[in-house]
Amino acid sequence: MDADETPVLEGAGEVLLTPEGFDLAALFKEACILDCDEYDEDLRGTKREAEGISGDAGCSDQAPIGDDSRSEQAPACTSGHTPGEEPEKSRAAKKRLRRNERRRKERVHEREEAGRPPVREEVKARFIPSTPILEASIRFVDLPVTSCGHHGRRETKAELEALKEEECTVEALRGAGKLEVEWDGIKPQVVVNRANGQILTILGGRAADPSFMKSADRATEAILKAAEGAEFTEEEREHKRASDSAALNTGIYYGGGATKPGNMANGRHAEMLEVLVSDPDISRIAGFADSLFRFWMPRVYADVEEKLNQLYERDPTLKKNWAGSVYPCAAFNFGPRVACKIHKDSGNAPHTFCAITALGNYNPKLGGHLYLKELGIFIQFPPGSTILIPSALLSHANTPVAPHEIRVSFTQFVPGGLIRFVDNGFMTENGLRKKSKKLWREKMAEKEKRWERSRELISTLDELRTRRPKKN
Structure with missing residues (x-):
């Protein structure tokens, strides 16, 4: 992301207030039931080291990328998403292109290493919404987290079965009386707690730079191209989080009985993920999402x-x-219709907010919505835009897009195990107990209040507004 790129756009944003009767405090407390030493999050469908190779990554019915019309009937693609062959370039021209690309990547890397500049105060003044459009009497203290306060509580078997039975199509959600939130993917909106103004969901939008959507389209192409070469197995395509859409995680993780955090291994897909992470357009989107979070x-x-x-x-x-x-x-999430x-x-x-960026070419009024079960809303989610949610607390899903459309996605998140490892003095709870029973007892006692302290870090609209500069 360029240094002057900020998560803002002209015009006041809007605030959605959570519905009456929604009690976030109970949901948060419910999630604090478990003692989560070495919490084992099921990563099936998100991190793979599969040896078998099967499946057809072809997509003759995919829609072309780069069409901003987002029409209801996007034209079908007869030759896949891969652009046609260009005329043969001279050796000097190829060398010049490689040099320019290398320099462009070096500039992107230098900007990333320099970190994000502070958000300008005048930017805050025009970006923070002033009037809500949806509110719920839900409190973070009611959302379910584990007893250590580092994780959301995993759903019970009965809850999972109930979730499976819920149909998440646009027609079904409308028929069930869920509120459809219209969003252009540009103007910022937030969902806040009716009682205290705490922010529950952030419809962050996209960068104001007109070139940002071109970056989003190129990022889509990069993900689709990677999927073609990955030759995902049927098991990788079919998993508990999605059907006919492989998903892979990359980065730093801790859990599943490990003694310390480590870099995630992805077997035969590791090189492909490194290429995606180093892609300048994906890096730009990642930086913008980071700016929204901050x-x-x-x-x-x-x-x-x-x-x-x-930790680092x-x-x-x-x-x-x-x-x-x-x-x-x-x-x-590799889609092509995730x-x-x-x-x-x-x-x-x-207490952290994962950043979800939708990519592709589809009509957001007809599909690709983000459904938030506890809030009773499903949000139109245009390609190239980013939404932030506390994904450990809110049940979420997407409505499907049409067979001729394309939808992939890119998400960033904070594993609770990493925070727990640091809070425990860079060791497991068992290791802490062996080192000092007194310190272990103190840490266990802190668990009861940790989730409350974390919850208090969540911003309110009033808090953000007080940081506005005074007008002369």
Whole structure:
């Protein structure tokens, strides 16, 4: 992302207030039931080391990328998404193109290493919404997290079965009386708690630079191209989070009985993921999402950044995806028509907001919505735009897009295990108990209040408004 790129656009944003009767406090407490030493998040369908190769990555019915018309009937693609062959270039021309591309990537890397500049105060003044359009009497204290406060609670078997039965098509959601939130993917909107103004969902939009959508289209092409070469197996395409759409995580993770955090292994897909992470357009989108997180949740962002920096200083072998993003993990959903099944990301830190970026070519009024079950809303989610949600707390899904359309997605998130490892003095709870029973007892006692302290870091609209500069 360019240094002057900020998560803002002209015009006042809007605030959606959560519905009456929605109690976030109970949901948050419910998620604190489990003691989560070495919490084992099921990564099936998101991290693979499969040896078998099968499946057809071809997509003769995919729509072309780069068409901003987003028409209801996007033209079908007869030759796939791969552009046609260009005339043979001279050796000098090829050398010049390689040199220019190398320099462009070096500039992107330099900007990332320099970090994000502070958000300008005049930008804050015009970006923070003033009037709500949807409110719920839901409190974060009611959303379910584990007893240690580092994870959302995993759904019970009965809850999972109930979620499976819920149909997440546009027609079904409308028929069930869910509220459809119209959104152009540009103008910022937020969902807040009716009682105290705490922000629950951020419709962040996209960067104001007109070239940003071109970056989004190129990022889509890069993900689709990677999927073609990956030769995903049927098992990789069919999993609990989505059907006929492989998904892979990359970055730094801790859990599943490991003794310390490590870089995620992706077997035969590792090289492909490295190519995607180094892609300048995907890097730009990652940086913009990071800016949204920092802008809307400054105290949560600072808490995550401080703790993860301690971790990186202690273990230099840990490799961030992007120097310009605080998020330690990212997920690619390869589509080509991804529609995530309803779920919670229970392994994520509950007070953090994962950043979801939709990509592709589809009509957002007809499909690709983001459904948030507890809030009773489904949001139009145009390609190239980013939404931030506490994904460990809110059950979420997508409505399907049409067979001739394309939808992929890119998400960044914060695993709760990393925060827990730092809070426990860079060791497991068992290791802490062996080292000092007194310190272990103190840490266990802190669990009861940790989720409350984390919840208090969530921004309110009033808090953000007080940071506005005074008008002369």
